[in-house]
Amino acid sequence: MAVFESTAAEHGGLSRPRLPEISVISPGLDPRPTTAEPKLAVKSGLVRQGSGEENTERVKVYLRIRPLTETERERGEEQGCVAVQDEGTLLLKAPKESQNMRTAERGITQSMHKFSFSKIFGPETTQQQFYESTMKTMVKDVLQGENRLLYTYGVTNSGKTYTIQGSGRETGLLPRALASLFRKLQGRLYGAMDLKPVMYQDVRQLEPGEVRVEEIRRNSLLKEELTYSIYMLQDENLTSRRVGTTTNGDSGFGGLSSTSNIASQLEDTDSVCLEPDSLSHSGGDDLEEGVQFSIWVSFYEIYNEFLYDLLDASPSLQPRKRVTLRLSDDKQGNPYVKDLTWIQVRSAEEAWKILRAGRRNQSFASTHLNQNSSRSHSIFSIRVLHIRPEADSGQAMHISELTVCDLAGSERCKEQRNGERMKEANNINTSLLTLGRCIAALRHNQNNKSRPPQVVPFRDSKLTRVLQGFFCGRGTSSMVVNINPCASIYDETLQALKFSAIATQVRHSCALLQAIDVLKREVQRQREEKEILEANVREQVVSEMMEVITGMQDGFRCFISIHHFSQERDQEIEALSAALEKNKEAGSGPTSEPQGDAPRRSQRLTAQTELCKLRAELDQCRAELLTKTQELIKLKMQLEVPGSTGTLTGAADRKLEEGQRNLRQLRLDLQRLGLDLQSGERACCRNTGGERLRQALNAADETLVKQDQILVELQNGLILVKADLRRKADTLAQTQATRPQLPPSGFSAPTTPGSCKKRGCGAAASCDAENRPPQKRPFFQSLFPTRTPTRKYNTCPVEEPNVTPYSRILRSRQRSPPPSPVTTPRTLRGKY
Numbered sequence: 001m002a003v004f005e006s007t008a009a010e011h012g013g014l015s016r017p018r019l020p021e022i023s024v025i026s027p028g029l030d031p032r033p034t035t036a037e038p039k040l041a042v043k044s045g046l047v048r049q050g051s052g053e054e055n056t057e058r059v060k061v062y063l064r065i066r067p068l069t070e071t072e073r074e075r076g077e078e079q080g081c082v083a084v085q086d087e088g089t090l091l092l093k094a095p096k097e098s099q100n101m102r103t104a105e106r107g108i109t110q111s112m113h114k115f116s117f118s119k120i121f122g123p124e125t126t127q128q129q130f131y132e133s134t135m136k137t138m139v140k141d142v143l144q145g146e147n148r149l150l151y152t153y154g155v156t157n158s159g160k161t162y163t164i165q166g167s168g169r170e171t172g173l174l175p176r177a178l179a180s181l182f183r184k185l186q187g188r189l190y191g192a193m194d195l196k197p198v199m200y201q202d203v204r205q206l207e208p209g210e211v212r213v214e215e216i217r218r219n220s221l222l223k224e225e226l227t228y229s230i231y232m233l234q235d236e237n238l239t240s241r242r243v244g245t246t247t248n249g250d251s252g253f254g255g256l257s258s259t260s261n262i263a264s265q266l267e268d269t270d271s272v273c274l275e276p277d278s279l280s281h282s283g284g285d286d287l288e289e290g291v292q293f294s295i296w297v298s299f300y301e302i303y304n305e306f307l308y309d310l311l312d313a314s315p316s317l318q319p320r321k322r323v324t325l326r327l328s329d330d331k332q333g334n335p336y337v338k339d340l341t342w343i344q345v346r347s348a349e350e351a352w353k354i355l356r357a358g359r360r361n362q363s364f365a366s367t368h369l370n371q372n373s374s375r376s377h378s379i380f381s382i383r384v385l386h387i388r389p390e391a392d393s394g395q396a397m398h399i400s401e402l403t404v405c406d407l408a409g410s411e412r413c414k415e416q417r418n419g420e421r422m423k424e425a426n427n428i429n430t431s432l433l434t435l436g437r438c439i440a441a442l443r444h445n446q447n448n449k450s451r452p453p454q455v456v457p458f459r460d461s462k463l464t465r466v467l468q469g470f471f472c473g474r475g476t477s478s479m480v481v482n483i484n485p486c487a488s489i490y491d492e493t494l495q496a497l498k499f500s501a502i503a504t505q506v507r508h509s510c511a512l513l514q515a516i517d518v519l520k521r522e523v524q525r526q527r528e529e530k531e532i533l534e535a536n537v538r539e540q541v542v543s544e545m546m547e548v549i550t551g552m553q554d555g556f557r558c559f560i561s562i563h564h565f566s567q568e569r570d571q572e573i574e575a576l577s578a579a580l581e582k583n584k585e586a587g588s589g590p591t592s593e594p595q596g597d598a599p600r601r602s603q604r605l606t607a608q609t610e611l612c613k614l615r616a617e618l619d620q621c622r623a624e625l626l627t628k629t630q631e632l633i634k635l636k637m638q639l640e641v642p643g644s645t646g647t648l649t650g651a652a653d654r655k656l657e658e659g660q661r662n663l664r665q666l667r668l669d670l671q672r673l674g675l676d677l678q679s680g681e682r683a684c685c686r687n688t689g690g691e692r693l694r695q696a697l698n699a700a701d702e703t704l705v706k707q708d709q710i711l712v713e714l715q716n717g718l719i720l721v722k723a724d725l726r727r728k729a730d731t732l733a734q735t736q737a738t739r740p741q742l743p744p745s746g747f748s749a750p751t752t753p754g755s756c757k758k759r760g761c762g763a764a765a766s767c768d769a770e771n772r773p774p775q776k777r778p779f780f781q782s783l784f785p786t787r788t789p790t791r792k793y794n795t796c797p798v799e800e801p802n803v804t805p806y807s808r809i810l811r812s813r814q815r816s817p818p819p820s821p822v823t824t825p826r827t828l829r830g831k832y
């Protein structure tokens with residue numbers, strides 16, 4: 001067939017690569033389709049991808065082809081450039097006069113293009129059929145709590161407004177949706193007006209005063225709509241102006257300037273008399289039990305990138321400056337139209353009147369293509385509050401939304417002769433272009449998950465910003481592409497279809513929703529874990545704190561008891577010290593001690609008395625020792641003086657024996673004194689614990705130790721003296737034996753010539769000094785000058801007849817065992 005022949009092949013020359021005959025501008029289709037394969041992969045408009053994306057659904061894109069008017073047929077617009085191959089496939093064939101055909105003839109593009117859609121609706125499709133196939137399910141979803149968006153896209157004069165609003169009795173999708181909604185909600189409407197949607201998807205509880213304001217606003221709007229209708233009917237002149245009226249454009253002014261025959265088309269349908277659809281037949285059985293619904297509507301437009309509230313002003317007949325609305329973000333960053341008017345509606349008729357009132361405020365103008373062309377994007381939203389009246393304060397459990405967006409038609413700016421129309425066209429095209437970029441970015445991000453995601457330019461236009469939520473997983477969107485089969489606008493239609501082809505590749509952000517759900521669950525789980533962890537930590541901290549506090553309490557109790565004890569001890573010590581002082585002063589007089597401490601204090605006093613007695617004994621012993629020492633010295637001196645040796649030695653011997661006895665007695669006394677000291681100190685330590693007493697005892701003990709040492713030294717000295725005396729006695733005996741002529745009591749130096757008594761004594765002393773302990777010599781020398789017999793005399797045999805009584809005693813002593821070792825004070829101290 002000639003129509004499928006590529007003109008580019010004929011005229012493109014050899015230098016150009018041969019292009020395929022048909023461009024297939026839709027994913028999932030066979031890139032090389034043939035006429036013999038009319039059935040393409042798209043069956044029901046639901047195209048799925050593999051590799052883990054089976055659960056995500058592509059955005060539904062419907063194509064609606066409007067019928068040609070009689071005028072258009074007469075102009076020769078019907079050239080067969082639009083052909084429906086099946087319910088999902090469209091074939092575009094470039095007409096001869098089109099730009100596309102010219103480029104195709106140069107081999108740059110193809111002249112035929114194939115597109116796939118979710119479903120294609122031909123010119124014969126009725127409004128009812130179109131609603132049943134597109135919006136009915138969306139209404140059902142919204143009543144189930146979902147958010148849905150439907151928007152129309154297409155070239156100007158392609159039937160977008162007709163599709164959404166309808167014309168005459170051919171009501172469009174929106175009034176049908178409203179009628180269906182209210183039929184479904186019969187008996188389930190929430191009568192009060194105290195809950196109102198605000199911001200992105202919040203609900204606010206209204207005060208009674210606010211409720212009255214809301215009622216006044218709604219009644220005013222409905223009343224003025226009624227007044228306007230009556231006015232329109234009565235004023236024939238005005239009514240005659242309705243058909244074919246052209247406006248001067250809307251530069252921010254509403255009212256008459258925007259009134260068009262579109263409004264009159266709607267007014268023809270003065271009541272919503274719609275064929276009942278299958279949804280409304282089903283009644284409200286599938287609605288959630290016990291839930292009531294409050295329906296609120298809003299209507300605004302985006303004109304030249306400004307937002308205007310179409311329900312804010314009454315349908316005034318006087319032009320006035322309109323107030324622009326601002327876009328804001330809530331705490332989660334969701335955009336919403338600030339201060340937008342929301343009206344609660346209680347029936348489809350009320351909603352219909354509100355819609356008509358808003359339509360009169362919308363910006364329309366006549367263009368070269370459409371006498372009543374929408375010059376703005378209009379957005380009508382229905383918010384459904386799901387309310388459980390029995391719940392606390394009747395709070396809304398959930399909000400769902402159905403938004404219907406009638407986009408302005410794209411058109412060629414250069415064909416607009418009017419400057420205002422050109423500006424509008426520029427803005428329309430810019431916002432539509434941004435919408436196309438957003439959809440392309442979404443498609444890119446979905447298809448290239450391994451690559452860095454592109455920024456979706458939602459913020460580049462007001463339109464994409466207000467619709468952002470529906471593209472980001474907070475609902476699903478459906479697109480209706482309207483085309484006009486006129487050959488004269490083929491190129492524009494081709495561009496619109498190329499745009500829609502991108503949209504068909506976009507998937508709903510179900511994956512995002514699922515990810516959000518997963519993340520929500522994860523956050524909840526982690527929050528619970530954190531709470532448990534926090535509770536455990538708190539418990540541990542509390543138990544540790546309790547332990548610390550208990551320890552501190554114990555320590556404090558201990559401290560208090562120690563403090564009390566030390567106070568008691570201090571008091572006792574003070575009392576004892578005072579008593580001691582008193583006793584010292586008063587001697588052994590009676591004390592005025594307290595009754596309870598009397599026994600212990602008497603013990604202590606006894607010990608003190610004992611100690612004093614011991615000290616006295618010690619002093620006495622010391623005095624005795626001194627006396628004995630003096631006696632010994634005297635005896636020594638007597639020994640040195642010549643005289644009766646026997647008498648002297650006998651006296652010395654007696655004195656020595658007496659001294660030894662005294663020493664033994666002294667030793668015993670010392671031993672007893674040590675024991676007494678021990679017991680006394682024990683008693684003192686146990687009973688008083690006073691430091692001063694202990695110091696006094698220690699001092700006494702040290703004195704005793706010193707005295708012991710002195711006694712030991714004295715004893716050693718006595719032993720040496722005795723030894724010396726023995727030697728002297730021997731010498732005397734030998735002297736007497738060798739010198740019989742001398743009187744028996746003589747004690748003189750030997751008269752041997754050349755010899756000297758002193759010399760002989762010196763030799764003996766020098767000889768004897770070697771046998772003495774070196775440490776004792778100074779003491780011994782201080783006591784007794786060295787005057788001992790020589791060794792020669794010692795070695796001489798002693799004749800028995802000349803033995804004196806002293807020498808006998810000495811001999812017997814020499815035979816007797818040596819004196820027992822002196823008990824050193826250290827032994828006592830060690831025991832002590």
Ligand SMILES: Nc1ncnc2c1ncn2[C@@H]1O[C@H](COP(=O)(O)OP(=O)(O)OP(=O)(O)O)[C@@H](O)[C@H]1O
Pocket residue numbers: 065066067123154155156157158159160161162163167370372373374375407408409410482
């Ligand atoms: N399916 C249809 N059946 C009958 N008439 C239709 C259909 N679609 C559109 N029309 C008519 O075509 C004309 C243009 O339609 P409409 O105003 O809806 O186009 P539009 O796309 O909204 O244009 P604009 O973008 O300029 O507003 C209207 O007169 C409308 O009644």
